[in-house]
Amino acid sequence: MAFINLKAKEIKVKIVYYGPAQSGKTTNLFYIYSKFKNQIKSKMISIDTFGDRTVFFDFLPFNIGKMDGFDILVQLYTVPGQVKYKATRELVLRGADGVVFVADISELKRRDNILSLNDLHHSLMKYNQSIFNVPLVFQFNKIDLVKLNMPVLTSKILKYDLNHRLKRPYYLASALHGHNVASTLKKITSMTIANIKYN
Amino acid sequence: MNTPRVKIDFERLANQAEKRLDQIFSQPAGSRRSKLPIPPHTNSIVQRLDRLHKILLSIELRDTDELIIKYFKQLEHLQQAFKQDEYLRILIKLQYNLSHYIKTNKKNAHPIAFKILRSVFNRMCDIVYAKNMKRNDRIKIINKEIIQYNKFHQFIKNPGSAADRQQVPAILRREKNNFGKSETADQESDPIIRERLMVKFYIKRATEDLKNYIRSELEKLRTEIQADTTQN
Numbered sequence: 543m544a545f546i547n548l549k550a551k552e553i554k555v556k557i558v559y560y561g562p563a564q565s566g567k568t569t570n571l572f573y574i575y576s577k578f579k580n581q582i583k584s585k586m587i588s589i590d591t592f593g594d595r596t597v598f599f600d601f602l603p604f605n606i607g608k609m610d611g612f613d614i615l616v617q618l619y620t621v622p623g624q625v626k627y628k629a630t631r632e633l634v635l636r637g638a639d640g641v642v643f644v645a646d647i648s649e650l651k652r653r654d655n656i657l658s659l660n661d662l663h664h665s666l667m668k669y670n671q672s673i674f675n676v677p678l679v680f681q682f683n684k685i686d687l688v689k690l691n692m693p694v695l696t697s698k699i700l701k702y703d704l705n706h707r708l709k710r711p712y713y714l715a716s717a718l719h720g721h722n723v724a725s726t727l728k729k730i731t732s733m734t735i736a737n738i739k740y741n
Numbered sequence: 742m743n744t745p746r747v748k749i750d751f752e753r754l755a756n757q758a759e760k761r762l763d764q765i766f767s768q769p770a771g772s773r774r775s776k777l778p779i780p781p782h783t784n785s786i787v788q789r790l791d792r793l794h795k796i797l798l799s800i801e802l803r804d805t806d807e808l809i810i811k812y813f814k815q816l817e818h819l820q821q822a823f824k825q826d827e828y829l830r831i832l833i834k835l836q837y838n839l840s841h842y843i844k845t846n847k848k849n850a851h852p853i854a855f856k857i858l859r860s861v862f863n864r865m866c867d868i869v870y871a872k873n874m875k876r877n878d879r880i881k882i883i884n885k886e887i888i889q890y891n892k893f894h895q896f897i898k899n900p901g902s903a904a905d906r907q908q909v910p911a912i913l914r915r916e917k918n919n920f921g922k923s924e925t926a927d928q929e930s931d932p933i934i935r936e937r938l939m940v941k942f943y944i945k946r947a948t949e950d951l952k953n954y955i956r957s958e959l960e961k962l963r964t965e966i967q968a969d970t971t972q973n
């Protein structure tokens with residue numbers, strides 16, 4: 543839930559990048575951090591990461607500046623995608639104001655994407671939130687695989703599998719090359735801020 | 742003291758935030774292509790290993806020339822990166838030879854080649870990620886991989902000889918035991934493994950004894966029952 547400090551005139555929003563293992567959640571944050579670190583003047587914190595796998599979470603806070611007299615602080619988190627870290631995922635998801643679901647478009651990951659979205663649904667329910675109400679943006683990541691002639695899922699299949707009922711904004715992205723990474727973040731941030739009043 | 746009542750127009754705030762983010766994330770022209778971000782965990786070696794791993798997995802699914810060439814390229818980059826490290830260079834060389842074999846033999850390549858290739862890659866990752874690994878441990882790891890590779894090499898050079906035919910199952914046995922944790926003949930000199938083999942041997946013998954005992958008891962019972970039925 544967004545934290546609004548009227549005295550300090552500060553609004554904090556928490557956005558969580560969710561998705562199956564190795565779908566590119568950390569890569570999203572890392573792209574934002576490495577590409578825009580001069581603009582966002584912040585540090586990315588990775589906690590307990592082994593090799594290229596997130597074991598606990600990554601955290602990237604940044605201030606987007608004063609608007610209407612309020613400082614808007616955005617906190618980006620990633621969850622560990624591996625199935626065994628369910629408890630950590632739930633912990634990170636607690637108090638999330640917005641969620642970016644990073645799906646892997648590789649054909650082999652079709653089932654993982656669906657299972658992860660289902661997992662998100664159940665985890666949100668534990669915090670009395672509904673996947674149908676929470677600000678959610680889909681990012682269909684790894685479109686660069688198309689160039690490598692790797693078997694990938696079409697956006698039609700992805701929309702059917704994941705966004706059939708939810709009908710949320712979605713982006714075809716390549717977190718590794720930064721394609722649509724910023725667009726995803728912009729969309730989820732504005733959706734999340736607009737949604738605060740409902741909370 | 743009461744906090745002042747403030748009305749916040751969140752929708753306007755959201756629009757403003759979107760515009761601000763546009764400003765923050767507007768990129769200077771041409772920068773997108775020229776400067777690719779370094780993927781997570783900063784150093785490019787990890788990135789290269791990650792790529793190599795992805796290609797390796799793809800090769801196992803479908804070994805096309807294109808994938809193998811990509812694998813070669815990544816190996817070349819790693820060879821440059823590790824030019825100071827003789828141990829890693831050996832592992833890279835082994836991977837190069839194995840992938841070359843896979844490339845030339847395509848579908849006829851022996852399935853063990855893929856397994857050995859994966860094993861060599863995994864050991865290379867172990868060495869890279871374990872920054873403080875002792876020299877002796879490194880040598881042990883590399884020796885195991887070289888022995889395995891040599892056995893395989895002999896086998897593909899002369900698949901007909903009886904000795905080689907015996908060696909291949911040994912490699913397979915190692916595979917089943919998840920590489921490096923196996924108990925092949927060359928490792929029998931290791932006291933821990935020797936002890937483990939002894940325990941296995943005694944368990945096997947005890948099981949056989951137990952089976953024989955049960956069999957003899959059953960036999961006795963059968964004769965007793967037969968005797969009873971004939972008396973009646």
